[in-house]
Amino acid sequence: MNIDLTTKIGELRFKNPVLTASGTFGYGLIMEEFSDVSLLGGIITKSITLKPKVGNPAPRIVETACGMLNSIGLENRGIDNFLEDILPGIRRFKTNIIASIAGKDEDEYGLLAERLDRQVSAIEVNISCPNVKEGGMSFGQDISSTKRVIKKVRMKTALPVIVKLTPNVTSIEDIAKVSEDNGADAVSLVNTYKGLSIDISSRKPELGSFTGGLSGPAIKPLALYSIWKVAKNIDIPVIGCGGIMNFNDAIEFFMAGASLIEIGSATFREPNAALKILKGIKHFLKTKKIKAIKEIVGTVNEN
Amino acid sequence: MTNIKDYPAIVISNKHIDDNIFLIELLLPGFDGKAEPGQFIMIKIDETYDPFLRRPYSIFECKKEKVKILIKTVGKGSKMIAEKKRKEEMDILGPLGNGFPVDKNNYPILVAGGMGIAPLWFLGRRLTKLRNKFSIIFGEKTTTPLAEEIKKTFGAKVFFVTDDGSRGIKLTASAALPLILDKSPYRKFSIYACGPKGMLKDVINFGSGRNIPVYVSLEEKMACGIGVCLGCSVKRRGTDGFLTVCRDGPVFKGEEVMI
Ligand SMILES: Cc1cc2nc3c(=O)[nH]c(=O)nc-3n(C[C@H](O)[C@H](O)[C@H](O)COP(=O)(O)OP(=O)(O)OC[C@H]3O[C@@H](n4cnc5c(N)ncnc54)[C@H](O)[C@@H]3O)c2cc1C
Ligand SMILES: Cc1cc2nc3c(=O)[nH]c(=O)nc-3n(C[C@H](O)[C@H](O)[C@H](O)COP(=O)(O)O)c2cc1C
Ligand code: FES
Numbered sequence: 001m002n003i004d005l006t007t008k009i010g011e012l013r014f015k016n017p018v019l020t021a022s023g024t025f026g027y028g029l030i031m032e033e034f035s036d037v038s039l040l041g042g043i044i045t046k047s048i049t050l051k052p053k054v055g056n057p058a059p060r061i062v063e064t065a066c067g068m069l070n071s072i073g074l075e076n077r078g079i080d081n082f083l084e085d086i087l088p089g090i091r092r093f094k095t096n097i098i099a100s101i102a103g104k105d106e107d108e109y110g111l112l113a114e115r116l117d118r119q120v121s122a123i124e125v126n127i128s129c130p131n132v133k134e135g136g137m138s139f140g141q142d143i144s145s146t147k148r149v150i151k152k153v154r155m156k157t158a159l160p161v162i163v164k165l166t167p168n169v170t171s172i173e174d175i176a177k178v179s180e181d182n183g184a185d186a187v188s189l190v191n192t193y194k195g196l197s198i199d200i201s202s203r204k205p206e207l208g209s210f211t212g213g214l215s216g217p218a219i220k221p222l223a224l225y226s227i228w229k230v231a232k233n234i235d236i237p238v239i240g241c242g243g244i245m246n247f248n249d250a251i252e253f254f255m256a257g258a259s260l261i262e263i264g265s266a267t268f269r270e271p272n273a274a275l276k277i278l279k280g281i282k283h284f285l286k287t288k289k290i291k292a293i294k295e296i297v298g299t300v301n302e303n
Numbered sequence: 304m305t306n307i308k309d310y311p312a313i314v315i316s317n318k319h320i321d322d323n324i325f326l327i328e329l330l331l332p333g334f335d336g337k338a339e340p341g342q343f344i345m346i347k348i349d350e351t352y353d354p355f356l357r358r359p360y361s362i363f364e365c366k367k368e369k370v371k372i373l374i375k376t377v378g379k380g381s382k383m384i385a386e387k388k389r390k391e392e393m394d395i396l397g398p399l400g401n402g403f404p405v406d407k408n409n410y411p412i413l414v415a416g417g418m419g420i421a422p423l424w425f426l427g428r429r430l431t432k433l434r435n436k437f438s439i440i441f442g443e444k445t446t447t448p449l450a451e452e453i454k455k456t457f458g459a460k461v462f463f464v465t466d467d468g469s470r471g472i473k474l475t476a477s478a479a480l481p482l483i484l485d486k487s488p489y490r491k492f493s494i495y496a497c498g499p500k501g502m503l504k505d506v507i508n509f510g511s512g513r514n515i516p517v518y519v520s521l522e523e524k525m526a527c528g529i530g531v532c533l534g535c536s537v538k539r540r541g542t543d544g545f546l547t548v549c550r551d552g553p554v555f556k557g558e559e560v561m562i
Contacts, residue, residue: 030550059523065353066353068356075545268528
């Protein structure tokens with residue numbers, strides 16, 4: 001049986017719905033040593049900023065029950081380095097390359113989108129990073145700034161625009177709706193949940209920058225619920241992310257309404273996680289005699 | 304091509320060295336045994352998600368498919384690893400990172416503080432195999448059975464120091480360096496160090512004062528172990544940038560990093 005795993009965002013075709021989440025897969029170059037990157041539906045780069053960014057002081061990670069807090073702080077070498085030194089080396093991957101961007105203000109987002117126009121397959125607009133002082137999550141927590149950022153990006157590029165949402169809000173479905181109304185081609189969610197961990201003997205936070213973002217299996221039920229709420233509220237595709245560790249988790253996300261998924265922290269436990277999950281999805285569809293992945297999207301039985 | 308792989312490893316033996324120190328021998332099916340002293344592995348403890356992350360351990364010895372690690376129990380993950388019995392399984396990702404470079408013309412001095420011996424033991428074994436002469440300074444707060452193991456294997460090459468004088472001289476490992484150097488018939492040295500941060504700082508300062516190359520093996524909390532999460536960064540000296548301990552290290556030239 002031939003199973004149709006393809007899906008689309010705007011006019012952009014994906015050969016399968018499994019992507020790798022920003023900040024957990026580098027730019028694909030290191031991962032190439034462990035797995036065939038070209039078999040993925042797409043890779044999303046570490047978030048790129050206009051100027052190089054050094055990131056936050058150590059420790060930047062702390063393990064928590066069934067998950068981890070991180071406070072990397074968007075360390076990256078900036079857009080010039082990405083376009084000149086990284087992109088030429090990853091163009092050969094036979095998969096969609098999605099550049100994640102993060103700006104300090106809407107003009108920076110606009111400039112980044114302009115520089116990336118026609119260079120990559122799509123842009124993921126990160127308005128949800130909990131680990132930076134300027135910009136980051138504060139954009140994604142406010143309806144009017146979400147609107148301004150998306151409008152600006154939309155003006156500067158014809159590429160498909162994916163808006164990455166933060167779950168640290170009261171109604172994520174409202175932010176998703178605003179994204180759709182202002183020209184987003186898809187939304188991805190969730191970025192990490194803001195969290196804290198304290199060392200009781202020193203009374204100090206366990207992370208160098210006090211708080212961090214929670215990811216991993218610990219957030220899966222929360223993420224799944226957000227996806228379900230958002231998918232009911234908008235018509236553009238939803239990309240689901242948050243604690244997906246195996247094919248079973250992945251299928252839950254599709255049933256909750258995700259058209260595509262992103263694999264994040266799972267890669268830290270297993271460099272090959274995304275490809276293993278892809279294989280598991282195929283196997284599941286085959287045994288259930290389902291011909292296309294689209295047939296299960298948003299099919300959770302609500303009665 | 305790298306030989307980094309995720310091996311379904313099997314515990315061959317687990318030897319209790321001291322209260323909280325264990326020597327575990329693992330079988331990595333298909334591993335070609337090519338690893339450099341200073342390289343490490345990432346251990347996936349089990350299939351549950353708690354603990355969630357792998358744990359990094361230096362390669363202590365390695366011969367073809369057999370890899371040994373020396374582990375001190377300090378928390379949940381290390382305790383679970385230490386409880387593994389013969390025939391139990393753990394996934395092992397490795398060998399990872401860069402090892403200690405050996406300057407052929409220099410006399411090597413290995414400086415180990417406590418568990419810092421793990422990667423330096425492998426270096427000592429490698430140097431012995433290459434018929435290189437070298438010295439080891441091994442420092443502890445108070446002497447443990449680990450010192451006994453080191454003495455058995457490296458004999459007269461080891462200079463023992465303790466904070467309380469319970470074995471060897473009552474001195475810190477870094478303070479013992481000039482004693483060894485000034486008595487040595489050799490002229491050119493390389494220093495290889497692993498241990499607590501304070502010790503590493505002192506060793507780096509000593510090396511730069513005397514113009515001796517120092518290589519340090521660093522530890523930082525890790526998530527991926529391969530360079531994609533940027534969780535294990537250390538400050539690069541002279542710039543405002545960072546290096547990753549897992550991929551750019553864990554062995555660095557002393558003047559390269561701020562610790
Ligand atoms: C490259 C590298 C090589 C290492 N080699 C060895 C080795 O050969 N033998 C050995 O016994 N240990 C080694 N370590 C340290 C070892 O990885 C940690 O002790 C272990 O991960 C702690 O896990 P846990 O769950 O027991 O402790 P946790 O419950 O996670 O933490 C307990 C304590 O250990 C500290 N800790 C946690 N993770 C690390 C870490 N990665 N590095 C340093 N301290 C940590 C915490 O700050 C805390 O104080 C190495 C670490 C690195 C980065
Ligand atoms: C170490 C680390 C770094 C991350 N960096 C970024 C980033 O640069 N940009 C971004 O949009 N999300 C980043 N994220 C968030 C992930 O892309 C993802 O949304 C989140 O981890 C939830 O998915 P997971 O539970 O599968 O990991 C990062 C997450 C981790 C753990
Ligand atoms: S542990 Fe992920 S980059 Fe080093």
